[in-house]
Amino acid sequence: MRLVLKPLVAALAATLAAATAQAQGVINIYSARHYQTDEALYANFTKATGIRVNRLDGKEDELVERLRNEGAASPADLLITVDASRLEVADKLGLFQPLVSPVIAARVPAHLRTPNWAAFSTRARVIVYNKAAIKPEQVPTYESLADPKLKGQICVRSGGHPYNLSLGGAFIAHAGEAATEAWARGLVANFARPPRGGDTDQLKSVAAGECGVALANTYYVARMMRSSAAADQEAWSKLAVVWPNQASWGAHVNVSGAGILKHAPNKAAAVKFLEYLASDEAQVYFADGNNEWPVVKTAVAKNPALDKLGSFRADTLAVGELAKNAALAQRVYDRAGWK
Ligand code: FE
Numbered sequence: 001m002r003l004v005l006k007p008l009v010a011a012l013a014a015t016l017a018a019a020t021a022q023a024q025g026v027i028n029i030y031s032a033r034h035y036q037t038d039e040a041l042y043a044n045f046t047k048a049t050g051i052r053v054n055r056l057d058g059k060e061d062e063l064v065e066r067l068r069n070e071g072a073a074s075p076a077d078l079l080i081t082v083d084a085s086r087l088e089v090a091d092k093l094g095l096f097q098p099l100v101s102p103v104i105a106a107r108v109p110a111h112l113r114t115p116n117w118a119a120f121s122t123r124a125r126v127i128v129y130n131k132a133a134i135k136p137e138q139v140p141t142y143e144s145l146a147d148p149k150l151k152g153q154i155c156v157r158s159g160g161h162p163y164n165l166s167l168g169g170a171f172i173a174h175a176g177e178a179a180t181e182a183w184a185r186g187l188v189a190n191f192a193r194p195p196r197g198g199d200t201d202q203l204k205s206v207a208a209g210e211c212g213v214a215l216a217n218t219y220y221v222a223r224m225m226r227s228s229a230a231a232d233q234e235a236w237s238k239l240a241v242v243w244p245n246q247a248s249w250g251a252h253v254n255v256s257g258a259g260i261l262k263h264a265p266n267k268a269a270a271v272k273f274l275e276y277l278a279s280d281e282a283q284v285y286f287a288d289g290n291n292e293w294p295v296v297k298t299a300v301a302k303n304p305a306l307d308k309l310g311s312f313r314a315d316t317l318a319v320g321e322l323a324k325n326a327a328l329a330q331r332v333y334d335r336a337g338w339k
Contacts, residue, residue: 024050027269030067032060032081033256035289044285045276051269060162064090067261077264078273080120082256083162085169087117088323096259097267103275107296114320117259120277121292123217124251124314125167127242128203133212141245142171142252145213146186153212154187155202158195159338160330163217167252168329169322170315174249177332184336195339200224207235217254222291222305243312250315256292257319 031038034057042053058066060081067074067090079090090096096116104118112119127139134153139145145154157164171180192211202214203224221241224232243251258277260270276282283299286292294301 025266025269026052026054027077027266027273028054028056028075029078029080029273030056030058030063030076031079032058032063033290037285037289041277041282041285041289044281045273048276049269049272051272053273060086064093064095067095068093072263074261074263075265076261077266077270078258078260080256080258082254083166084119084255084257084319084323085162085166085326087114087255087257087259088320088326090259091116091323095261097262097264099260099271099274101271101275104278107278109295109297111316111318112255112295114318114323117257118274118278119255119257119295119319120274120283121256121287121290122253122295122314123219123255123290123292124243124253124312125163125215125217126221126251127213127244128206128216128221128239129213129242130206130209130211130238131240132238133209136240136242139213139242141248142167142215143183143245145215146183146190148186148189150190150213152190152192154190155192155205155211155214156187156195157198157202157215159184159333159336162326163199163254164215164333164338165326165329166254166322167215168333169325170249170252170317172325172328172332173317173321174315177328180329181332181336184333184338188337203239204235207238209238218306218309219291221309222303225305225308226291241309243310245315246313249317250313252322253314255295255319256286256290 046053063079067076081087098115099118108118129139168180199216199220203216203220205211206214224236245251258274260267264270277286278296280299283294283296284301287294287301288303291303291306
């Protein structure tokens with residue numbers, strides 16, 4: 001198993017700062033997020049509370065596997081990861097304990113939390129098309145991507161990837177299992193090529209004209225928009241975004257989130273950290289680190305790329321509900337041949 005064991009490099013600065021500020025405790029975070037702005041976030045938390053932050057960075061699924069193996073002996077207090085379906089997997093494995101905090105209940109909208117974990121930033125899964133090949137009127141909805149008129153036009157990553165499983169989970173909640181399967185079949189029939197690569201690869205393929213349309217998370221789009229690389233700017237110049245399903249259930253929204261682990265040795269400090277993460281200041285750092293939106297209404301992120309994409313109607317389906325449907329979405333995709 002490959003794990004980036006660098007709690008200590010990243011945490012060293014925080015550790016030293018805390019030592020001088022008289023450490024009043026410690027928390028151990030297993031995190032699947034590692035962005036520049038997150039460093040400031042951890043440092044500010046330590047400055048404000050005196051609580052030292054140790055962080056172990058790893059890939060999402062590897063961290064869950066590690067927590068399973070460590071069991072009750074785990075030193076971890078918190079798991080921060082991305083995607084509702086992944087948080088659901090961790091929850092189903094019994095890794096979390098109830099998240100009881102009036103602060104989080106007051107600040108994180110109800111549809112963006114479950115009894116055991118909460119979202120701290122959001123991203124949308126959008127339709128991205130090649131402006132020379134496709135008209136936006138052809139692709140207004142997720143459903144429209146299954147239209148036989150788009151044969152050979154669709155590029156998308158694997159059906160088994162959590163981002164597509166969460167989308168499928170939402171689709172099932174809104175349209176039912178049978179309609180979701182019919183949609184997936186239609187989508188597969190329109191593939192330009194078998195799924196491979198991540199969302200950014202799909203964007204590049206659409207820009208290169210290998211396909212006309214792709215599905216991608218907004219932060220990949222924003223990353224390309226904000227990139228200083230000439231190739232990215234050239235690619236972005238060919239592309240445009242459709243906010244899907246604006247006349248029906250809204251654009252599918254997924255999350256980065258966190259939960260307190262069942263065997264957390266430092267539970268009180270972990271609650272404090274999540275409450276801090278729901279503060280306006282931390283929300284802006286957390287969201288901005290990955291070009292996402294804050295979950296707290298009063299936190300205003302100024303992200304030039306996301307601002308440029310404009311506002312949209314977001315699906316307000318409870319994250320817990322779409323996450324619970326993810327396993328069924330996998331079976332539906334398997335039947336539909338979305339590998
Ligand atoms: Fe991603």
